[in-house]
Amino acid sequence: xxxxxxxxxxxxxxxxxxxxxxxxxxxxxxxxxxxxxxxxxxxxxxxxxxxxxxxxxxxxxxxxxxxxxxxxxxxxxxxxxxxxxxxxxxxx
Numbered sequence: 001x002x003x004x005x006x007x008x009x010x011x012x013x014x015x016x017x018x019x020x021x022x023x024x025x026x027x028x029x030x031x032x033x034x035x036x037x038x039x040x041x042x043x044x045x046x047x048x049x050x051x052x053x054x055x056x057x058x059x060x061x062x063x064x065x066x067x068x069x070x071x072x073x074x075x076x077x078x079x080x081x082x083x084x085x086x087x088x089x090x091x092x
Contacts (some may be wrong), residue, residue: 012047019044 019040 009051012044012051015040015044015047 019037022036022040
């Protein structure tokens with residue numbers, strides 16, 4: 001998540017800053033300006049929704065990975081204990 005999320009976050013922040021800059025630079029509200037703002041707002045909304053969706057998917061993947069990792073570690077620990085017992089019994 002740390003590798004992907006910052007890239008998406010940076011893109012959302014960059015587009016948000018672009019929209020804010022456009023609003024500051026254009027005090028006269030003409031038709032073209034309103035269309036640009038609407039287009040940028042729609043794009044920003046899409047990027048933000050995509051960011052939230054991706055973040056949620058990544059969080060779910062991390063939870064699944066963690067639970068699977070714990071399950072495998074438990075199985076591995078049991079197998080190691082079994083092998084140790086067998087080794088000890090063979091050495092006697």
